[in-house]
Amino acid sequence: MHGVFNAKSEDEVSDFIYENYNKKNPLEIVGHNSKRIGRIIQSSHTMSLRSMSGILEYFPEELYIKVLPGTPMSEIESILKDKKQFLGFEPNDLGYIYSKKSNAGSIGGVVACNLSGPGRYKNGALRDHVLGFKAVNGSGAKIKSGGTVVKNVTGYDLSKVISGSYGTLCAITEINLKVSPIPEYEETFLINNINYTEALNIFQIALDTSLEISGACYFPHDNVTFLTLNDVKKDTSALGLRIQGPKTSVLERMQTLKKIFKDKSVIILDLYQTLIFWREVKNLEGYANTEECICKVSLPITNMRNFLKHFEQAKYKYFLDWGGNIAWCLLSNQEVLSQMRIFCLKHDGHLTVLRAKDDLRRNDEFLTNSNPNLRILSKKLKDSFDPRGILNPGKMYAGL
């Protein structure tokens, strides 16, 4: 068993990959190793980017930050907070589901997994916030793409393709991220005691207004203990709508929501409670003390209704985020998981397994990808970065 190579510079990353490219050695690339995500891979060598840590440039008025891949998320979020800025896609801190406590890992890992939280609905996904990067591809060549500006059509937009590529295309050595101002104020409109059909209707009505809802989630009654706030009732379902912006505007929009949903049982969470509520949603904190499989089901909103109906009798827990576009499911029955995957495939969606037992990670699919032509093109794309298939082989799909 070989040890872990701790790369300290782009040159070291390049030399190490080049050496293994020549020897055709499969390599596992890790950041802080905080996420047990993706398929388990068998590699003879491991390269860690943990030591490549630090903030290279941060210009708040230019709305970007340039960082090394091993930089802890906590460090980035803290420096941004000092300047009243944040990452608009609100990356999930998956430490809760893997190690029962906060551990968001490194920015490189977050980019590799394209992790986007509740902010995704309004602000876009992580991939929309990566402005440019430097990396070393599977043959050891140092490459770069993009820049630090938001408008850029200069060559193919590789920032998109490295986001969510789980380290299978290149080892990222530098990342430029778009940052956004933290909203001045925010509140949450909480509606209790509704079923999922009503919840999806409420999403539809609320998100069709001009109120700029920036978060929309729903917890059914059997999963609401997820939320720790005292003001959130524990015996009934809860739907949260977040409104952010200048305080007067937030208060005004809350009044409008009250008028629209005047017949509902409503609680308003203040700024302090809102921050806690959405942190718990973002980080799946309620799943911290569970061991079952966690998967993300992504479907067109109209198909989510059918999904929930279809699996009404199945044994699993879920909550909805992104206005009903995704369901975070907790389940132990592998048969149900397979059925869910098939449902997603048939209904213009997909299912990603975020946490699973090791045997499942070795033997089962992690992502959904049924179309053989898409698979062929994905393989060719992988080859274009990593011609000998040495970077995290099999992490996303068996044989890729």
Add this chain to the structure above:
Amino acid sequence: MTLTLPEADATIIENKKTIVQDLKNITTNILHSDDEVKPYETDGLSVYRQTPIAVVLPETTEQVSKVLKYCHDNKIKVVPRGAGTGLSGGSIPLADCILLGMGKFNKILETDFDNRCVVAQPCVTNLAITEAVQFKNFYYAPDPSSQLACSIGGNVAENSGGVHSLKYGTTTNNLMGVEIVLMDGTILKLGGKHLDSEGYDLLGVITGSEGLLGVVTEVTVRILKKPESVRAVLIGFATIEDSGNCVADIIAKGIVPAGMEIMDKPLIIATDNYAKAGYPRDVEALLIVELDGTTSEVDTLIDKVLDIAKMNKASYNRASNSDEERLRFWKGRKAAFTACGVLAPDYICMDGSIPRNKLANVLGYINKLSKKYKLNVANCFHAGDGNLHPLIMFDSNNPVEMKKAEDFGADILKYCVKVGGVLSGEHGIGVEKRELMCEMFNDNDIQQQLNIKNAFDKKNLLNPGKVFPLLHRCAEGGRMHIHKGKDKFPDLPRF
């Protein structure tokens, strides 16, 4: 004006008759006489012209697939074309190519309000999407100036932006899915009505790929609810520096306006003469800031912006009090290109992106170049997102001036890269800027891009001669990582 394109294959040109006959078995919509193909000889970059051997106008995805497969099997180059409004020459034909005109793909297939998206064929215009959903107060956010004419498929190819990109993003951030046909005829669906497809983000690579990777045959875009209130302010400054500082301060205060545009004095005068927008004529720079949201939010932010403007020595300000007045503020800016057409027989519109804080610096440099080349220039600038559009005026009947204008443009873009910007914000590289790619990228970077091209189009038949330099290596050989005296990847094909 001559343009170097990849060497034409004489056999293909000689076989024109057979090729046309074969393609007629796929679709009868084929134009091949000199008169018929003439209108397709150029696009929005009309200084370059070249007719193709034939123009094919398919009507279905299956026809696109069959045409591409036929061309793939017979090694015939294909140049795809949408509305032909592109400004970097991405749709300019090659002498030995089939031009694939997508003009008949002009229908909106579905307006899906429940999933807040529109499914459209690629030659539906950008504005038509908003028009199809505005009766329910929805709209499509990216709004390039050419939105009346440019096609949504072309927007995907160029990752088009517009004046509202700072807040609402460009095409890539508003695109949910596409159907594309690869050069070998494979039909693929990428993305859809769900968010964030897993697997490699091929949708992201296709967007802005300038028609080199596949032909888009269907597009799914996200639509947004119109904001409750939209207001704009006009702010005049005695110096460009003050206007740039004002923009930086607005952002530093945590305000993200829907749009921020700066025009310099020559453009203020030209657009005001043309559009009668009522702009102040005694200022050196005019900033338009548009804010949207709820009524009270917009009113609060307008006051904040006016305060920031005062601190930056604004000499003029006016906030819109009605939608008519707001649209009048924009009327001049939106007519910028047409207005410049009155000032000189020809102009070229450049398109670089720079960090916002370099605005005054870059505009100062452009003015120096204007004196050096003795050519007039007017500048408009999407200040919110750092996208600069200098309009260089010249007379194309004068070959010396034409060459000077091209050199002037190239110097501006090189400087944009030097200060930390990029070669193109929203017009793409096309043929116009391909030789400048080495200003931004080294051999490794370009090789990686070519490897991707190779993955999608192994025979390099789809829109060749665009985006990438025709040279064999970027000039600065020293940038290549040479390991122990050896070329590092001798087994890889080189461009």
